[in-house]
Amino acid sequence: xxxxxxxxxxxxxxxxxxxxxxxxxxxxxxxxxxxxxxxxxxxxxxxxxxxxxxxxxxxxxxxxxxxxxxxxxxxxxxxxxxxxxxxxxxxxxxxxxxxxxxxxxxxxxxxxxxxxxxxxxxxxxxxxxxxxxxxxxxxxxxxxxxxxxxxxxxxxxxxxxxxxxxxxxxxxxxxxxxxxxxx
Ligand code: S3P
Numbered sequence: 001x002x003x004x005x006x007x008x009x010x011x012x013x014x015x016x017x018x019x020x021x022x023x024x025x026x027x028x029x030x031x032x033x034x035x036x037x038x039x040x041x042x043x044x045x046x047x048x049x050x051x052x053x054x055x056x057x058x059x060x061x062x063x064x065x066x067x068x069x070x071x072x073x074x075x076x077x078x079x080x081x082x083x084x085x086x087x088x089x090x091x092x093x094x095x096x097x098x099x100x101x102x103x104x105x106x107x108x109x110x111x112x113x114x115x116x117x118x119x120x121x122x123x124x125x126x127x128x129x130x131x132x133x134x135x136x137x138x139x140x141x142x143x144x145x146x147x148x149x150x151x152x153x154x155x156x157x158x159x160x161x162x163x164x165x166x167x168x169x170x171x172x173x174x175x176x177x178x179x180x181x182x183x
Contacts, residue, residue, distance in 0.1 A: 004172055004176060005034055005172070007176035007179055007180050008105070008172075008175055008176060008179050009179050010080045010081045010103075011080070011081075011103060011104055011105050011175075011179055012079065012080060012081065012082045012083070012084050012100075012103050012104035012105070013030060013036075013082075013083050013084070013104070013105055013107055013171065013175055014084045014086065014100045014104040014105065014106050014107060015027055015083070015084065015085045015086065015107050015109055016086050016088075016090065016091045016100075016106055016107065016108050016109070016149060016152070016153065017088065017108050017109035017110060017111070017149060018088050018110075018111065018116055018138075018141075018142050018145065018149070019088040019116065019120055019126050019128070019129060020111065020115070020116035020117075020119035020120040021088075021109040021110060021111045021116065021159060022109050022111065022119070022159045022164075022167065023085040023086065023109055024040065024085055025164060026085075026109065026159075026164065026167055026168055026171070027040065027083045027084075027085035029164050029165070029168050030083045030168050030171065030172075031083045033168060034083070034172075036081055036082055036083050037079075037081070037082045037083070038082070038083045038085070039076055039079070039082050039083070039084045039085070040084075040085045041069060041072050041073060041076075041084070041085070041086050041087050041090055042085075042087050044072040044075075044076070045065070045068045045069060045072055048068065048072070049068065052125065053065065053125065053126070053127060054124075054125060054127050054130075056068070057127035058127070062127075066089065066093065069087060069089070069090055069093075069096065070093055070095055070096055073086075073090060073095075073096045073099050073100060074095075074099050077099035077100065077102050077103065078102070078103065079103065080103050084100070084104060086100070088128075088145075089128075089145075091106070091148060091149065091152050092145065092148055097152045101152075105154050105155065105175045105178055105179060106152055106153050106154045106155075107153070107154070107155050107156075107157060107171055107174075107175065108149050108150065108152075108153035108155070108156045108157070109157055109159050109167070110149075110156060110157070110158050110159065110160075111158070111159045111160055112160050113135045113138040113139040113142055114135055115159070115160050115161075116138050116142070117133070117134070117135050117138055120133070121133055128141070154175075154178050155171070155174040155175060155178050157170050157171050157174065
């Protein structure tokens with residue numbers, strides 16, 4: 001098993017993708033299975049501000065949140081051997097992508113709007129979806145973002161109708177192939 005991880009050359013596995021694509025669940029699993037430290041950009045932001053993402057959006061606005069996001073991404077960019085779970089909007093800023101790519105393999109988790117809705121509908125912790133909790137809104141925003149997601153991803157793993165273990169296995173296999181193809 002450990003041999004499988006050696007091919008990753010200490011690179012971070014950076015999980016990106018739309019809200020509800022499974023980044024947090026998969027990062028929990030991968031960090032345990034691989035014995036790697038787990039970093040979640042939203043958790044770092046919440047700790048720093050000592051309040052929820054909802055409160056940050058409500059009190060200071062999205063731009064303020066995005067600036068915090070860029071700060072934490074810049075701070076973690078020199079780390080290695082980690083599983084990094086990003087917020088759904090993190091890679092929409094170019095500087096964040098550059099920082100995450102320094103030591104990381106960017107893994108896009110994809111899911112259909114219907115799947116996303118099932119996964120997020122009982123949560124009110126995402127300001128962008130509050131008041132917009134429907135498949136139509138999710139699809140429109142996903143369509144707007146999908147080019148950016150696809151263009152920065154080193155590998156893509158679909159998560160619809162798959163178990164946590166099979167998604168994680170696919171990530172490790174594809175990431176190992178990607179890492180060994182890099183100079
Ligand atoms: C956001 C996604 C959220 C969080 C914030 C904004 C987005 O993270 O960063 O609410 O713009 O897609 P998750 O993708 O982990 O829900």
